Each structure stands twice: as C-alpha cells, then as structure tokens.
Amino acid sequence: MTHDAASVRALLGEILAALASASESDETRSLRERLERFVAHSDDALTSAVLLEASAAPLGAMRVFPKEARGLVGAKANAIKQAALAALAEEEQAALARALAAERSHAGFDATLPPPRQACGSLHPITQVTRELEDLFTSMGWTILDGPEVETEHFNFDALNISPDHPARDTMDTFWVRTAPGDTRLVMRTHTSPVQVRAMRRLQPPFRAIVPGKVFRNEALDASHEHTFHQMEGLVVGQHVSVGHLIAAMKTLLRGIFGREIEIRLRPGYFPFVEPGFELDARCPFCTEGCSVCKRSTWIELLPCGMVHPNVLKAGGIDPEQWTGFAFGLGLSRLVMLRFGIDDVRHLLAGDVRFLEQF
Amino acid sequence: MKISYRWLARHVDLSGTSAVDIARELTLSTAEVEGVERFLPHLCDVTVGHVVQREKHPDADKLSLCRVDVGQGEPLQIVCGAPNVRAGLKVVVATAGTTLPGDFKIKKSKIRGVESNGMICSERELGLGVEHDGIWELGENLTVGARLGAALGLEDWVIEIDNKSVTHRPDLWGHRGIAAELAAILRRPLLPLDLTLPSTGGGASVGVRIESDACSRYLALRVEGARATRSPLWLKSLLLAVGQRPIDLLVDLSNFVMLDLGQPNHLFDARRIGPQGIVVRKARAGETLKTLDEVERKLEASDLLICNGDEPVALAGIMGGEGSKVTDDTAQLVLEVAAFHAPTVRRTSARLGLRTDASARFEKTLDPELVPLAAAHLVRLLQAEQPAVKLTAPATDVGQWTSAAKTIRLRGERVRMLLGADLDDAAITDILVRLGFGVAKDGAGLAVRVPSIRGTKDISIEQDLVEEVGRIYRYGNIPEIPLAGILVPPPRDERRRLVRRIEDRLAGSARFHQQISYSFVPDSTIEKLALQSTPHVEVANPITEGASRVRRSVVVSLLPLLEPNRRRAAEVRLFEVGKGYEPVSAAEPTERHEVALALARPARKANARFDDTSLALLQGVVEDLVRSLGLEACSWSRCEAAPSWAHPGRAAALRIGARDALVGEVAAIEPGLARELGLAGEVESDVALARVSIDALLDAAPRARRYSPLPQFPSTRVDVALALPVERSAAEVMAALERCGKGLVRGLELFDVFSGERIGEGRRSLAWHVTLSAPDRTLNEADVKKFLERVEREAVQLGGELRGE
Numbered sequence A: 001m002t003h004d005a006a007s008v009r010a011l012l013g014e015i016l017a018a019l020a021s022a023s024e025s026d027e028t029r030s031l032r033e034r035l036e037r038f039v040a041h042s043d044d045a046l047t048s049a050v051l052l053e054a055s056a057a058p059l060g061a062m063r064v065f066p067k068e069a070r071g072l073v074g075a076k077a078n079a080i081k082q083a084a085l086a087a088l089a090e091e092e093q094a095a096l097a098r099a100l101a102a103e104r105s106h107a108g109f110d111a112t113l114p115p116p117r118q119a120c121g122s123l124h125p126i127t128q129v130t131r132e133l134e135d136l137f138t139s140m141g142w143t144i145l146d147g148p149e150v151e152t153e154h155f156n157f158d159a160l161n162i163s164p165d166h167p168a169r170d171t172m173d174t175f176w177v178r179t180a181p182g183d184t185r186l187v188m189r190t191h192t193s194p195v196q197v198r199a200m201r202r203l204q205p206p207f208r209a210i211v212p213g214k215v216f217r218n219e220a221l222d223a224s225h226e227h228t229f230h231q232m233e234g235l236v237v238g239q240h241v242s243v244g245h246l247i248a249a250m251k252t253l254l255r256g257i258f259g260r261e262i263e264i265r266l267r268p269g270y271f272p273f274v275e276p277g278f279e280l281d282a283r284c285p286f287c288t289e290g291c292s293v294c295k296r297s298t299w300i301e302l303l304p305c306g307m308v309h310p311n312v313l314k315a316g317g318i319d320p321e322q323w324t325g326f327a328f329g330l331g332l333s334r335l336v337m338l339r340f341g342i343d344d345v346r347h348l349l350a351g352d353v354r355f356l357e358q359f
Numbered sequence B: 001m002k003i004s005y006r007w008l009a010r011h012v013d014l015s016g017t018s019a020v021d022i023a024r025e026l027t028l029s030t031a032e033v034e035g036v037e038r039f040l041p042h043l044c045d046v047t048v049g050h051v052v053q054r055e056k057h058p059d060a061d062k063l064s065l066c067r068v069d070v071g072q073g074e075p076l077q078i079v080c081g082a083p084n085v086r087a088g089l090k091v092v093v094a095t096a097g098t099t100l101p102g103d104f105k106i107k108k109s110k111i112r113g114v115e116s117n118g119m120i121c122s123e124r125e126l127g128l129g130v131e132h133d134g135i136w137e138l139g140e141n142l143t144v145g146a147r148l149g150a151a152l153g154l155e156d157w158v159i160e161i162d163n164k165s166v167t168h169r170p171d172l173w174g175h176r177g178i179a180a181e182l183a184a185i186l187r188r189p190l191l192p193l194d195l196t197l198p199s200t201g202g203g204a205s206v207g208v209r210i211e212s213d214a215c216s217r218y219l220a221l222r223v224e225g226a227r228a229t230r231s232p233l234w235l236k237s238l239l240l241a242v243g244q245r246p247i248d249l250l251v252d253l254s255n256f257v258m259l260d261l262g263q264p265n266h267l268f269d270a271r272r273i274g275p276q277g278i279v280v281r282k283a284r285a286g287e288t289l290k291t292l293d294e295v296e297r298k299l300e301a302s303d304l305l306i307c308n309g310d311e312p313v314a315l316a317g318i319m320g321g322e323g324s325k326v327t328d329d330t331a332q333l334v335l336e337v338a339a340f341h342a343p344t345v346r347r348t349s350a351r352l353g354l355r356t357d358a359s360a361r362f363e364k365t366l367d368p369e370l371v372p373l374a375a376a377h378l379v380r381l382l383q384a385e386q387p388a389v390k391l392t393a394p395a396t397d398v399g400q401w402t403s404a405a406k407t408i409r410l411r412g413e414r415v416r417m418l419l420g421a422d423l424d425d426a427a428i429t430d431i432l433v434r435l436g437f438g439v440a441k442d443g444a445g446l447a448v449r450v451p452s453i454r455g456t457k458d459i460s461i462e463q464d465l466v467e468e469v470g471r472i473y474r475y476g477n478i479p480e481i482p483l484a485g486i487l488v489p490p491p492r493d494e495r496r497r498l499v500r501r502i503e504d505r506l507a508g509s510a511r512f513h514q515q516i517s518y519s520f521v522p523d524s525t526i527e528k529l530a531l532q533s534t535p536h537v538e539v540a541n542p543i544t545e546g547a548s549r550v551r552r553s554v555v556v557s558l559l560p561l562l563e564p565n566r567r568r569a570a571e572v573r574l575f576e577v578g579k580g581y582e583p584v585s586a587a588e589p590t591e592r593h594e595v596a597l598a599l600a601r602p603a604r605k606a607n608a609r610f611d612d613t614s615l616a617l618l619q620g621v622v623e624d625l626v627r628s629l630g631l632e633a634c635s636w637s638r639c640e641a642a643p644s645w646a647h648p649g650r651a652a653a654l655r656i657g658a659r660d661a662l663v664g665e666v667a668a669i670e671p672g673l674a675r676e677l678g679l680a681g682e683v684e685s686d687v688a689l690a691r692v693s694i695d696a697l698l699d700a701a702p703r704a705r706r707y708s709p710l711p712q713f714p715s716t717r718v719d720v721a722l723a724l725p726v727e728r729s730a731a732e733v734m735a736a737l738e739r740c741g742k743g744l745v746r747g748l749e750l751f752d753v754f755s756g757e758r759i760g761e762g763r764r765s766l767a768w769h770v771t772l773s774a775p776d777r778t779l780n781e782a783d784v785k786k787f788l789e790r791v792e793r794e795a796v797q798l799g800g801e802l803r804g805e
C-alpha cells in the first residue's frame, strides 16, 4: 500500500465525516474545524498529516467523542498518522535521492582548473644525492665524516704522499691561503682525501668511512669545470682488504646510485695516495651503443680509486704491514649532473631559484 | 700525446693487432687512450699513376694536358699546372670523388675549355710536406693503379694518449716505452735497437762545466759534416702522424729521437760554442735570453741556463736560444743530451708559460742513463741518412748522477693479498720479466731488479710492483669479494642528524629553497658590508681579482642572490647550511657551522597586519625551527651586537637554555646595504636575514619530552589590551600576564599591536587572547574577574592601563 497524498486526503475526508456525524461537543467542533482548515489551506496533504500528528493530543482526548465514535475516530486517526509518516519517509527518501543525484552531477567541474597552491621549498640536488649515498653507506656500517674546507698543507698534500715538487701543489691547481711566513701553510682543500688521514688518526681500524664535502681547484669556469665542487671520499681500512673488496664495494655503490646492476671496469690510474691506483669506468647507464654522455664510448669515467698507499697509512699512524685499505673519490657534482641531466655545472652553486625549485 | 701505430711497429711486431686493439690493451693495462684516428685517410684513396703522354694545353702556356694511366681502363685526361710534369713519370693521382686535406673535393671539370678528370698531386697537397715545387715524382718501381698509402707503406693510425694518465711514467713519453708495454701485454719481444755510440775521432771534445745541481748529467758531442737537408719520407710521415711539422733533417731527427726514446736533446751550431765551452748554471736575476720562438725572456735566479762561457744560449730543458740555432749553412754541430732537475724545468716553464715537448718530458724526471743512448740513437740515424757525418772527438759526458736501478723484495703472498687474486709466484715472475724486470728467488719471496728507466719515479716500493703485476694480469680478472666483518653500527653523528632535521624543516613546512654557495665572497660584497678591515681567510691566488676572501659567515653568500631572484619572483625564501671561517693567527682557522636564511618580499603595505613583516615572519620560522629540534627553551632579546648585515635597531637575538647561549640573530636588512644590493627602488623589498649557529644548537641540551595530561575542564578565553609605554617589551607584558593568571594561563597569543592618538604619545597597545584553565574545575566569572583586576593593577604598575572593551 502506498501512501501518497491522495490516500492521505481520502482518510482525512473519512475522519471529518465521522466527526460530523458524532454528536458535536464544543471540542469536537473545534477539532473538526481545525482539520478542515488544514485540508482547505494546505495543498500538501503530507504537511497536513504532520500537523495532524502534531495535534495528536486532542485526538488522544477521545472522551469528547461519543462512545460509539471513539473506536472509529481512533483507528482512522492512527491510520492517517501511520500513512502520513510512511509517505513522509518515502518522500524524504526520494528527496534525498534527488538531492544526491543533483550533487553527484559532474556538470561544471573542470579537473584541469589549476588549484590554489602554496609554493614549496626544496632541498639542493647535491644534498639529495649526498643523503642517498649516506643512507646507502650507513646501512652497510660505514661512518660519515666531515673535514675542514680550509685545510693544512700537511693533510692536503704531505700526509697523502704528494711530494713537495708535485705539480698539484702549483698555484695553477691549488688555492693557497695567505699565511705569515713560518706559520702552518693552509690551502682550500683540493679534495676530500685529507680526511682519510684525519680519520685514521681518530678511528681504530678496522673501519669504513665516507666523507662528503666541498672541494676547490684553481680552474677556469666553463660548462664542465668549476673551481668549487663536491666530492665524496670513501675509505676502508682492515685486515686483508684487497682490490677484490674494492670491486665489490664499488659495484654495491653503483647499484645504490642507479638502482640496478652496472658493469664496471678498473684500469690503471695514477694518484700519489693510492698504489695501485685505478680509474673506475661504469658501463654508460644511458645507452647501449654510445651517446653524448659517454662520448660514444659506452663507458663513463666515474671515479678514481685504489689501494691506500703505505705512506698514507703510516701518516695516519697505521701499520701498513698489518692493515691495508682502499679509497675512492666520487665526484658528487658530476653524479648530480648525470642524475638530473644538468648540462652546466655552473647552475649548481649559482643560487637561481628557478633552478633550485626544480628539485 | 700522439702515438703512431706504424712507429710502434718499428719496435714490436704488431701483426694481427689493429690500432683499436692496441688502444684497448693500453687502456686496460697502461694509460688512458682518448681516441684513435686514421692518419691522412686520403692516402688510401689516391693512386699511383703513369703519365703516358704530355702536351701543352691548347689555350694556356703554363698548363699541360696529360694522359695518365691509373691502372683502370683508358688513361685519364688530366690538366696539370706543375712545371715538372712530363711523360714517363710515376705520379700521384687524385681521381674525381677523392677528398684531399682542407676538404678539397676533386671533381671532373673543364680547365680553359679542356676536360680534366682528376688532379696530379704534390706532396703538400697530400698533407705530406710544406714544399710546393711541383708534383710529387714517385719512384719508378711503384705499381700503376696501386693505392699510394699501401704502395709506400704510409697507412697509419694515431693513438691519442691522455698526458695526465702518464705523468708518473717518464718511460712512456716515447714510442719505444709504449712499445715495451705492448710487448709485455702481447707477449711479444721488444725488437732490438743498437744504441751504442759509433766510434769517434780523437779531436778536442767540447768543454762542459756544470755549476748547478739542477743538472745531473750533461753530454756534449761534436758532430761534423751534417747538412740541414730535406727529411726522407719515412721520417716526415711519422712526424706528421704525431703532429710534428717536418723542418729539415737535423731538426726532424732531433725531434724523432725525443719522440722515440722520450729523451729531449738539442743541437747547437758549433760556431756559437766558443773555446770556453759549455757552462750549465742558474740564471742571474735580470738576465734575458731570446728563445727560438723569438721572444725575449726575462730570467730569474731559479732558472737553469746553458751558456757559451757566460753567455746564455739555451733555457735548459725547455727551449734553445735564437742565437745558437742550427741554420741552413750549419755544417758542424754540438749535440746536447742531458738530465735536468724536473721541478726546476717545470717551474720555469710554468712561469714563462712556455710548455714545450722537451719541458713536458723533463718535468717527469727522466732517467739519466738515457742520455748516452739518445746521443747514440741520433748519431746513428743521422749517419744512416748522411754517411759523411763524422764524430771527430769523444763525447764529453759529465755530471753527478745515480742510477735509479734498484732491487725490491716482493712477497708473492703480499701480491695475492692486496690484489685478492690467486696468482702463484711463477705467474708473478712471468709478468715482471715481460715488463723488463729482473726476478730472482729470495728466500720465500722474490728479489726484483728494477731497471733505471722505471726507477726514477714510478717504482720504489713493494706495492708499486704489486701494481705492475695487477695491471698486466688485468684488474678485470680479479673476483669481487664482499666486505666481511662484524657490522658495528657507526657512532651517531649528532651534527649530521641535526643538519638533516634543519634542512627538512626549512625545505618542508617553512618552504625555503636550499642553496649551496661558493665559499669565496666577492670583494664587492665585502665592501657593501664594510668588512674590508675585518680579517678573513684569504687565498693568495684567487680565480679572479676580488674573489680571494673566504666567508666568515654563511649569510653573506645569500646577499648577492636576493636582487636577481627578487626580479623574477615576488617572494624569495633561501637558506644555506654551510661553514664559515675565521682566521686565527699561526693556527688553523676557526670553523663555524651555520644556517643562513633570507626572506625577501615586496615592500610592506601601509595597511598590513602588525606582524606582516619579513622580520616577524622570519623570527617565526627560526623560532619554529629551533622549537622543532626538541631543545631547551629559547627566548628573544634585542640584539646588542648586530652583525654587519643587520639593521642596528631591528635585530633580535635568539638565546637558548639556562646559560642563555646565543643561537643566532634574525634582523631586518641593514638599510644602506639594501640599497647597495639593489633592493630599493624598482625591486624595493622587505628583507629579513638570519644566522643560526649549528654549533650552538649542538651544545644545547635536549628538552625532556614528557606527556602532560589532557585538560579535564574547559578553558576560558579572555581578550585583554594593555596600553603601555613603548619601552615595556612584550616579554615583560607576557611575564606580567603569567603572574596575573596565578598558574591558570595556558596560552598567550598576541593579536594586535597599535599606537596612535587614542593610545597616547610614547605608548602602544598590545592586545592578547589569553587562555585560562584550571586542572581541577571549570573556571567561573569570578575567576575571570579576579584575573582582570590583577591585570589592571599590573598595567598601572607598568606605567599604563588596561584598555576597556
């Protein structure tokens, strides 16, 4: 049975008739008149029904009706009430459904309308890559070390087996700090390697450490040369540490950087603080047949490395007969450029927000 | 350095091995090869032709009309302008389609109305010489139609070796040294070379006196009867292949010996060496010498000179003097072969900007034992070309040198351990012998005899020999071994942890961009900050004038970035984590770890909220940052010693902990500096700067982090506005409000600051939202009333009043 407006109205007619046929007291007359006004003035039978319910109290006063009419009036009134409530519930349901349907309508929405945004901050790309590497190495038990950018001649050169006559000490390559004659001679460190010896003096072997940081070379600026750039030194000292360990560690490093196995090759390279010394080439991760990054060779010269020179171990107070080690120097700036496809090293330190906000 | 494949083949059999193969072998075992290029590729395109007929060109007196047999079909008709063309001659023909040096494409053409099907070439047109005296007359025995390159054996490849990869190997600066490496790698013998000096006459030798220990050995030899003739093709082509321009036989052979054995040498015109003989001495300050390149060189006392008596005739190891050079009419020579002190040569060469092939080699510390070998080599080559050449007097060979030959003990065990490769002693011995070392058993190890040529610089300790074995064995054959051992977690690096949290906070919720700057500060910035007289770490040789100072504080690095970035964006938010250095007399400088922040926004609008300033915002950023680190409580105070970048009156100092340690400063930019930096006018900006000391933060104690129970009873908010003399700081007012709350104040939030007529001269109003609550009950109106009464009294005590609603 559906309780639409018409059936409610019909029920109301019946109750009005019942009221009229009963012997009319003052109260029943007033009740009847009120109900007639509802019906007359309201188009909406449901509203009337609700009002009727609201006036349930008089209906409850059945005693105003003659005894014989009470049953009929009561039953009818209850029927009206139930019907009205059911109709109301249905109507509400329908109205909700209509409202939801309207709300769900997608008309007028443009998903591509730019949303209001707050400008973001950013971490420098060098910071990002450094952190990745730090996390990789610390997860393997390596220590991270720091060293001064203004370094003594001793740590930057002497302790690293770089002879007093070595061309690297020339002013063409090294920024020398003005010091008074006789004072400790200082340089802007030309590599992160001085921290090797500082580390040896601080840590007890065996140990593994990396040293990310800023280094300086007296070089003219162009798209691929900077006088200030970032490196990450690595150093392992232990018993029976060999070239084989170096190879394994470098492969792990490259897996960490590129997220997959990268073929490597070691070839001779000369650096006074390692012996034997190597250049490590990685199979170009960007091509299979040669590209501009690898200069068509399919190999990228990635990092110099080697077995720590006995003189360096001695300078660090470590007995080279008992301990051996390997070291590597990763060009962080270059790695950042490779990673993000940056074509000009000068962007890295220039401080242009249009560059920084890309990362 | 350029290496010729054909030249190498003079010293080692390279059959079956291409130039590309050699490049790969050298790369993996010896030195870095930068590339391999074909030498004059067109030599394999041009052919040997036979001029079968020559007539005069019908319309041009100086042109010939030739018919040339090139071994294919009918002879070609070719117009030739050379005076020496004639019938019967074997010539070089470039047919149509051939490209000659200078991108010169040979085409069929008409010359004065007559068809010409190619070109008869001169040596110069082929890139083989500088002479231009007509076409090249080939030997009669050459086969017509043959490719010239093959017919004359001129096919060659040029292998470019990265000089930097052989700085430690003086022995590799000549073809024979590279060939010796290849012999070892390829297991082929190094071909013998006779390097004994031919017998000499008994005449008077050249007198030589060495007055400086920068020369350890000097050999002088009279060579008579030599003439500066044109060099033969074999010599010219080899020199051309390695990028040397052939000059004449004497110069070319001198160069050839240098490029063959790696030992530079020099030829003087014997007429320029007087009876006093040769003196090797240091220069005197103010002395000059005109070198072969006709530049007058100013000398210094550190330069080494070769002198005729006292008169300088050459800059030792670098370049000869113009006055003593060999000329066309030179018949008697003095040959110099010597060993000079490497750093002396390098410094003079660097100072004068005069890098020569000779200086590049002497810089590497050459083997003094090469001296007589190079002299013999040159004489023998010269006599082979000019049999009349005679040595009329014995060589003078003086000096104090020590052979660099030595014996090093090598333990096979050490080789296996360091390389991580399973090589037995026999394999180790085999490799070392191939490399020219002498190996003998020495107890459980090996006694390795290092020849002098390898001992000057490269090989001095056992580990050097390990490298020799490893590189020939090939590092690629070494198996990888994972690092083993007990994994001990590294000690916590507190600074790095702190820096990461700072970076994350600033780049994250604070929305700043991280910058990393140069450590050098331009003088222009120093001047703008008026820091010229403040001591800085300073480099003696800056990259450019005015960029010698190293920053003391990271903040200065951000200053020059503000204006250009502000031109491109309304708001600039930058931070940098880095180091500053303060010089310390006679010691290493003090290193400071800092965070610098800069916030630049368009100039403040008149109706902006009281706290809508860059300074207030940046104070908020810094305070939030420090609070987020979970350290002791911090507080603001007026900055008494404002940094040079800070507005003297608008600078706040942040202090932390019980000791009130200074953490940093936040300040509006110094107004004069703002103008100097271009932050006035067109890009007028409201700029605030901050410096936060990471060192100070590391020193601060961490705050004990404890849970406090959530309030059980609702809180009440009361707004109060106090009109007080401007000298009353907000800190004082906050303390007063706390006092008035008698422990009920849960929060204080400043929501307005204003001054003006309504408030009165010299006063300002601070309006606060005060949150009150008690832990054990709900506050009622009486509590609030009491609080307000106390505030009213306090306000009067502070010299002002509580303002009505």
Ligand SMILES: [Zn+2]
Residues within 6 Å of the ligand: A284, A285, A286, A287, A288, A289, A290, A291, A292, A293, A294, A295, A296, A298, A299
């Ligand atoms: Zn590639």
